Amino acid sequence: MADTIKLEISRYSPETDAAPHFQSFEVPFRRDWVVLDALNYIKDKQDGSLTYRWSCRMGICGSCGMLVNGEPKLTCATFLADYAPASIRVEPLRNFPIVRDLVIAMNDFMRKFQKMKPWLIRKEEKPVSEGEYLQTPEQLDAYKQFSMCINCMLCYAACPVYGLDPLFAGPAAIALAQRYNLDSRDQGAKDRFPVLSQHDAIWGCTFVGECTRVCPKHVDPAGAIQQYKLTAALDWVKSVVMPWGGK
Amino acid sequence: MDVTTHDVLLVGGGGAGLRAAIAVSELNPNLKIAVVSKVYPMRSHTVSAEGGAAGVIKSDDSLDEHAYDTISGGDWLCDQDAVEAFVNEAPQELLQLEHWGCPWSRQDDGHIAVRPFGGMKKMRTWFAADKTGFHMLHTLFQTTMKYNSIFRYDEWFVTKLLVDDGRVQGVVAIELMSGKIQAITAKSVILCAGGCGRVFPFTTNASIKTGDGMGLAYRAGAPLKDMEFIQYHPTGLPFTGILITEAARAEGGYLVNKDGYRYLQDYNLGTPTAKPVLRSMELGPRDRLSQAFVKEQEKGRTIDGPYGPVVHLDLRHLGEKLINAKLPFVRELCTKYQNVDPVHELIPVRPVIHYMMGGVSTDINGATPLPGLFAAGEVACVSINGANRLGSNSLPELLVFGARAGKAAAEFASSAKPISNSILAQAFDEQRRIENQFLRNTTGRERTSTIREEMQQTMETSAGIYRTESSLAAGAKTLRHLQERSDNLALDDHSLTFNTDLVAALELSFMLDVAESMVQSALQRTESRGAHQRTDFPKRNDEKFLAHSVVFRAADGRPRVEYLPVRITRWPPGERVYGQPAQKASAS
Amino acid sequence: MDAQPTKLRIEPLLWLLFSAGGGVAAFFIPIHLFILGIAAPLGLTKATDYASATAFLAFPIVRFYLFVLCSLPLFHAAHRIRYTLYDGLQIKHLNEVIAACCYGGAVLGTVIAGYLLWSFQ
Amino acid sequence: MKSSVATPPYTLNHPRWYRKRVSTYWWLLRWEYLRFVLREISSVFVAWFVVLTIVQIYAVSRGPDAYAEFQDFLKNPFVLALNVISFFFVVFHSITWFNLSARAMAIRIGGKRVPGFLISGPNFAAWLVISALIAWLLLRE
Numbered sequence A: 001m002a003d004t005i006k007l008e009i010s011r012y013s014p015e016t017d018a019a020p021h022f023q024s025f026e027v028p029f030r031r032d033w034v035v036l037d038a039l040n041y042i043k044d045k046q047d048g049s050l051t052y053r054w055s056c057r058m059g060i061c062g063s064c065g066m067l068v069n070g071e072p073k074l075t076c077a078t079f080l081a082d083y084a085p086a087s088i089r090v091e092p093l094r095n096f097p098i099v100r101d102l103v104i105a106m107n108d109f110m111r112k113f114q115k116m117k118p119w120l121i122r123k124e125e126k127p128v129s130e131g132e133y134l135q136t137p138e139q140l141d142a143y144k145q146f147s148m149c150i151n152c153m154l155c156y157a158a159c160p161v162y163g164l165d166p167l168f169a170g171p172a173a174i175a176l177a178q179r180y181n182l183d184s185r186d187q188g189a190k191d192r193f194p195v196l197s198q199h200d201a202i203w204g205c206t207f208v209g210e211c212t213r214v215c216p217k218h219v220d221p222a223g224a225i226q227q228y229k230l231t232a233a234l235d236w237v238k239s240v241v242m243p244w245g246g247k
Numbered sequence B: 001m002d003v004t005t006h007d008v009l010l011v012g013g014g015g016a017g018l019r020a021a022i023a024v025s026e027l028n029p030n031l032k033i034a035v036v037s038k039v040y041p042m043r044s045h046t047v048s049a050e051g052g053a054a055g056v057i058k059s060d061d062s063l064d065e066h067a068y069d070t071i072s073g074g075d076w077l078c079d080q081d082a083v084e085a086f087v088n089e090a091p092q093e094l095l096q097l098e099h100w101g102c103p104w105s106r107q108d109d110g111h112i113a114v115r116p117f118g119g120m121k122k123m124r125t126w127f128a129a130d131k132t133g134f135h136m137l138h139t140l141f142q143t144t145m146k147y148n149s150i151f152r153y154d155e156w157f158v159t160k161l162l163v164d165d166g167r168v169q170g171v172v173a174i175e176l177m178s179g180k181i182q183a184i185t186a187k188s189v190i191l192c193a194g195g196c197g198r199v200f201p202f203t204t205n206a207s208i209k210t211g212d213g214m215g216l217a218y219r220a221g222a223p224l225k226d227m228e229f230i231q232y233h234p235t236g237l238p239f240t241g242i243l244i245t246e247a248a249r250a251e252g253g254y255l256v257n258k259d260g261y262r263y264l265q266d267y268n269l270g271t272p273t274a275k276p277v278l279r280s281m282e283l284g285p286r287d288r289l290s291q292a293f294v295k296e297q298e299k300g301r302t303i304d305g306p307y308g309p310v311v312h313l314d315l316r317h318l319g320e321k322l323i324n325a326k327l328p329f330v331r332e333l334c335t336k337y338q339n340v341d342p343v344h345e346l347i348p349v350r351p352v353i354h355y356m357m358g359g360v361s362t363d364i365n366g367a368t369p370l371p372g373l374f375a376a377g378e379v380a381c382v383s384i385n386g387a388n389r390l391g392s393n394s395l396p397e398l399l400v401f402g403a404r405a406g407k408a409a410a411e412f413a414s415s416a417k418p419i420s421n422s423i424l425a426q427a428f429d430e431q432r433r434i435e436n437q438f439l440r441n442t443t444g445r446e447r448t449s450t451i452r453e454e455m456q457q458t459m460e461t462s463a464g465i466y467r468t469e470s471s472l473a474a475g476a477k478t479l480r481h482l483q484e485r486s487d488n489l490a491l492d493d494h495s496l497t498f499n500t501d502l503v504a505a506l507e508l509s510f511m512l513d514v515a516e517s518m519v520q521s522a523l524q525r526t527e528s529r530g531a532h533q534r535t536d537f538p539k540r541n542d543e544k545f546l547a548h549s550v551v552f553r554a555a556d557g558r559p560r561v562e563y564l565p566v567r568i569t570r571w572p573p574g575e576r577v578y579g580q581p582a583q584k585a586s587a588s
Numbered sequence C: 001m002d003a004q005p006t007k008l009r010i011e012p013l014l015w016l017l018f019s020a021g022g023g024v025a026a027f028f029i030p031i032h033l034f035i036l037g038i039a040a041p042l043g044l045t046k047a048t049d050y051a052s053a054t055a056f057l058a059f060p061i062v063r064f065y066l067f068v069l070c071s072l073p074l075f076h077a078a079h080r081i082r083y084t085l086y087d088g089l090q091i092k093h094l095n096e097v098i099a100a101c102c103y104g105g106a107v108l109g110t111v112i113a114g115y116l117l118w119s120f121q
Numbered sequence D: 001m002k003s004s005v006a007t008p009p010y011t012l013n014h015p016r017w018y019r020k021r022v023s024t025y026w027w028l029l030r031w032e033y034l035r036f037v038l039r040e041i042s043s044v045f046v047a048w049f050v051v052l053t054i055v056q057i058y059a060v061s062r063g064p065d066a067y068a069e070f071q072d073f074l075k076n077p078f079v080l081a082l083n084v085i086s087f088f089f090v091v092f093h094s095i096t097w098f099n100l101s102a103r104a105m106a107i108r109i110g111g112k113r114v115p116g117f118l119i120s121g122p123n124f125a126a127w128l129v130i131s132a133l134i135a136w137l138l139l140r141e
Ligand SMILES: Cc1cc2nc3c(=O)[nH]c(=O)nc-3n(C[C@H](O)[C@H](O)[C@H](O)COP(=O)(O)OP(=O)(O)OC[C@H]3O[C@@H](n4cnc5c(N)ncnc54)[C@H](O)[C@@H]3O)c2cc1C
Pocket: B011, B012, B013, B014, B015, B016, B017, B036, B037, B038, B039, B040, B041, B044, B045, B046, B047, B048, B049, B050, B051, B052, B053, B054, B132, B133, B156, B157, B158, B159, B192, B193, B194, B195, B204, B205, B206, B208, B209, B212, B213, B243, B245, B354, B355, B376, B377, B378, B379, B391, B392, B393, B394, B395, B396, B398
C-alpha cells in the first residue's frame, strides 16, 4: 500500500473567499491514523492555518464532526485505512453555516436545545439530606440511551429536513428532551410538551431515519421522535375523549 | 474596545466551573455570572473521565476511612483540613448531582451503586457506567441552562488576567468566531481552566489541556503549588494515550508482563488473588503501579510494541456479560482505537501522563493569595491530592471546591469596590501585544508545533516517572532556551476568524511557563515522595520536605521556589503500605 | 419553535390517520393489488365475476372493510405526498395550498367511497 | 430564515458565515436519501390502488356491463404495467413500514426493551397470514 495518502480539504476564509473551495494535501499513510491525525499532521507540518475543532481524540467530546467523503463522521474515530489508497474528501458538516474551513456555527442548536428545558424538573425538590431519589436499573434503562448524546451534530448534518427547514428543532434536541421526559425522577413532561408538539419540532420529522444511522453513540433520535409522536397523539386522543380530564 | 461587566466571572466551563456558576446563582440570584470557555462547555475535558467519583455513602464505610486513604495515598502531603472538608462534603455534592438528574448506576433496589477503586480501602466510588465524567458534565451543563443569571461566552479564549489596585478585576479574551479582543470585567474571577497534561508528549489529556489557567495566575502574580507532582496513569493505550479506566482493574482485570506473570506481586503490592482485593495488587495506587512498569522494563520483561514497551491488561476472564454491563466504553475504545476486543484479547497498555496534583495555590475556600482571584478543579491545588491523587477523587473535588469557590467568590463580589478605570488601558496593551507579537508579526522564524514537540520531549526525558538532578537541570536549561525561541514565532494564519493557529501559540506560551515551574520545583525537592521519584534521593525526607513547594514568577520570568508547611490535623505521617498487610492493619 | 398557547392541534390527528393508513396499506394492499391488478388480468387466477362481487358487497362487514381500505390509506398518502412536495421540491411557501389539496383529496375520496358503499343496493 | 440572501461582505470582527443552499436535487445525491424518497413516493401508488378500488366499486354499482368494461380496462397493457410497478412500491412500503414501526415503538417487558426484530418479525408473519386469508376468500370456488 502507498506510504502517503491524499486529502482534499474544503477551505473557506470569510476574509478572502467568496465561497469554499478544495485544497489537496499529501500526508503519510499510517494504519493506526484517524482522519483527525492527518489533519493535525497538516496543521503542524504543512499549513498552520487549517482550521477545525477537536479536543478529546476519544470520541466523547463531540467536537470533531465533519463530512468524510460526504458522510457525517467523528474524524477522531474514522480511520484513513478504511478509505486508502483512494483520496479522502473532508468537508464541514452539511446543513450548518460555515464559519471557516471545517468549522461550522452551532449557535442554532444551542438555542433550540435550551428551549427544550433539558434539566430535571420537580414539582417539589427533595432536600439533599434526605438522600437520593430511588431509581431501579430498569427505570434507568428507560432513558439511558437518550442520555448518551455528545452533541456532535452529525445527526443534524444527516437530516434533510433540517437542511430544508432551519426552523426544525432537529433530532438531538428532541432526543434530549425525551431523555428527561422518560426519567422516572422528572415531572416536567407537561412543561416540555408545548415546545415539543410544535410543527417545527416532532411533526416536522418525516422519519428519514438518517439521524439514527449516523449517530456515533447509538442514541437513536429517530426512535425518540417517533415515540414522542405516539405519546403526543395518545395525549390528543385523551384530550378529545375526556376533555375534562388532566391538562 | 468593547467592555462587558459581570459580578463573578468563571474562566472555564468544565465540571468545576459549571458547579461554581450554579453555586453563585443559588447563593445570590442577583449576581451577574459569566462563564468564559475556549470550547463549548460540554466539550470540556471533564467529559472524558470514565471511572467514577468517590463519596462515602454506604453504611460499612466512614468519612475517616476516606480521609485516611486520601492522605496516605497522597504520601502525607495533603492538607488534612482540606481533606476533611472534602470527604465531608463529597457525598452531599454527589447527591446534589443526582437530584439534578445525573444517571448514576444503581443497585437493583434503586439505591446508588458503588464500585472499588485504586487505593481505596472501601467501595465508595459512584459511577455512571464508565462515562462518569461525561454524564456529570452534561448534567451540570444542562442544569446551568435553567439559570437566567448565567451568561456564557462560548469559544472565547482568555489571554490575561486584569490586575489593578492589588486585586483581579477581570480578563482579556478573544472571541474566536470573530477575532474580537475585549475586556470582560468582574468583581471576582474564578479560574477553573483544568490541567496541563499537554506539556508532555504522551497523555490521556485532551488537546485543550494546556495549563492556561495556571499560566494566567502565575503571570498575574499568584503562586503555583506542588507542581512537581505529576500523575502517570498505569494503563493508557499506546500511541493515542487513550485511557483504560482503573475501573477495568477494579472489576477484576489483571496486569501481566510478557510471561503472563502478574508482576505487581514483586513490588510490595500484595499477593495475587483471583478476585480483586482493595488497596492491593492491581488496585494499588497509580504512582506505585507506574513505577513498577519502569522496573519491569528495566528487567526486560515488557513487550515491545510499535510505540515502545507495553504490558498487558487482561480482562478476558471477566466474561463478555460483565464487560458489556460495567465496562462498555472500555470495550468500545479498545475495538475502535486499538483493534483489540478485550473479551477475547489482551489489551496493550503503558503508563501515560494523566493528572496534575499541583496547581494554583488556594486556601480551603478556593481563594488564591491574590485578592479577587479564586481557583477550583484541576487547575487549583487546595491541596487534597498531596503527592499522588487517588483515582475517583478528582471528580468530587471539582464539585466540592467548585461550590466552595463559587460561594467565596460571590461573597467577595458582593462587597468588592467597583472596577478601576485604569483597567481599560491594560486591556489595550494586551490587545496590542497579541497583534504585534502574533497577528502582524512577519519576521518570526519558529513554528509553534516544533517548539511544542521539543518541550514535550524535554519534559518526558527530564521529568518523567523517575528523575535525577542532571536530567532536571538539563531540562530547565532547554526550557529556558525554548522560552527565548518562542518569542520569535511565525504564524501561518494572520486572519481574525477562528484563528486556531493563534490559539496554539498562546497555549504554547502558557505551557512553557508551566513546564518551567514543574522542572524547577522537581529540581529543588531532593527526596522521593508519591509521584515524584528522584533516583538520586530515593527516600522520603519528612524533616525537610513535609512541605508544599510554591513557585512564584520572578521579575525576569524565571521560577522561584519557596515552601509552605503541610497542615496536619489527625493523621501523623506514616508509611504507605499496600497489599495484604494493609488489610490487616486496618482491620485491627 | 416558540411555544404558542396550546390550542387543539390538528397535527396529532393527521399523524394518527397517517399511521393507521400506513398500517392498513402495509398489511392489506399488496395482496389485493396483486390479485386485482396483475394476477387476474393476466389470467393467473380467475377474476371475481360480477355475481360474486355483488354478493360480497351485500355483506355490511365487507362494505365497512372496503371503506376502511379506501379511506385510511388515502390519508396516509395525503400526508406523505404533502411532506414530499414540501421538502422535496422546497415549496414551503405553498405549505397551506399543498396541505389543503392533499388532505382535501383524501376527504373527497373518503366521501365518494362512503357514498358509493352506503348507497349500494 | 432564507438561505439565498446575499451575505454582506466581510468587515472587521463581523463573521460572514457561508450558507450553502440545499440543492433541489438533494435527494439524488445519496442513496440513503433516494431510498427515503422512494419510500415516500410509494404512497402515490397506495393512492392509485384506492382510486382503482373506488372505480371498481362504482363499476359494480352500475351493473354487469360497466363491470365488464372495468375488467377490460385492467387488461390494458399500460394499466397492467402501472399495476406491476405499483405492486413493487406497495410491497416496498410494507417492508419499510414494518421495519420502521419496530423502531418507533419502545415496548418493554420486564424493564428491558424488546429488540426490534421481535416486533417486526410478528408483523411480517401477520402480513403473510392476512395475505393468504384474503387470497383464499377472493379465490375460493
Ligand atoms: C481520560 C481521563 C479520565 C479521568 N477519569 C477520572 C475518574 O474516573 N475519576 C476522577 O475523579 N477523575 C478522573 N479524571 C480527572 C478529571 O476528569 C479531571 O481532573 C477534571 O475533569 C478536571 O475538571 P476541571 O473542571 O478542572 O477542568 P476541565 O474539565 O478540563 O475544564 C477546563 C475548562 O477551562 C476552559 N479553559 C481552559 N483554558 C481556557 C482559556 N485560556 N480561556 C478560556 N477557557 C479556558 C476550557 O474550555 C474548559 O471549559 C480523568 C481525567 C482524564 C484525562
